[in-house]
Amino acid sequence: MKALLFLLALFALQMCTQINQPENTKVMQNTTENPYYSRTDRTKLTISNAEWKNILSPDLYAIAREADTERPFTGKYNEFDELGDYYCAVCGNHLFRSDSKFSSTCGWPSFFEADKEGVAYNRDSTHGMERIEVVCKRCDSHLGHVFNDGPPPTGMRYCMNSVSLEFVGDSQK
Numbered sequence: 001m002k003a004l005l006f007l008l009a010l011f012a013l014q015m016c017t018q019i020n021q022p023e024n025t026k027v028m029q030n031t032t033e034n035p036y037y038s039r040t041d042r043t044k045l046t047i048s049n050a051e052w053k054n055i056l057s058p059d060l061y062a063i064a065r066e067a068d069t070e071r072p073f074t075g076k077y078n079e080f081d082e083l084g085d086y087y088c089a090v091c092g093n094h095l096f097r098s099d100s101k102f103s104s105t106c107g108w109p110s111f112f113e114a115d116k117e118g119v120a121y122n123r124d125s126t127h128g129m130e131r132i133e134v135v136c137k138r139c140d141s142h143l144g145h146v147f148n149d150g151p152p153p154t155g156m157r158y159c160m161n162s163v164s165l166e167f168v169g170d171s172q173k
């Protein structure tokens with residue numbers, strides 16, 4: 001009986017903590033709790049996954065550090081066409097400009113061009129496919145894949161996970 005009361009009290013306490021949390025927790029996390037986050041510093045980061053796991057949200061960790069993929073048509077930037085820039089959600093590195101984003105039917109935000117200083121490429125032979133993985137050049141986090149069936153002028157299609165991206169609109173700068 002005592003144990004049950006204790007559990008109930010604990011549950012009530014958790015409810016209170018959840019209610020009191022500010023709505024912009026995620027934004028605060030990037031600026032105050034992630035010491036490596038910077039939109040101006042492009043110095044290469046070599047942080048262990050054990051450390052990233054303590055800093056990043058579970059969703060972001062799974063995609064960025066374990067190359068997981070968000071479900072198609074669920075990402076916040078899939079149908080999104082505001083003017084601005086896309087940064088790495090893990091470290092703040094600049095990755096894409098909105099004018100290279102195009103409407104794709106694949107279910108993930110797609111770009112025909114990336115910031116050359118922002119991304120790097122790896123061969124990916126997993127899941128029985130031969131693909132090119134796109135990673136953040138600064139922190140090596142997984143962003144998505146690039147294919148050669150995109151529109152002009154590059155013919156490339158950078159198929160990205162919304163979770164790995166952070167958008168900053170021109171009006172917010």
Ligand SMILES: [Zn+2]
Nearest residue numbers: 088091136139
């Ligand atoms: Zn990064």
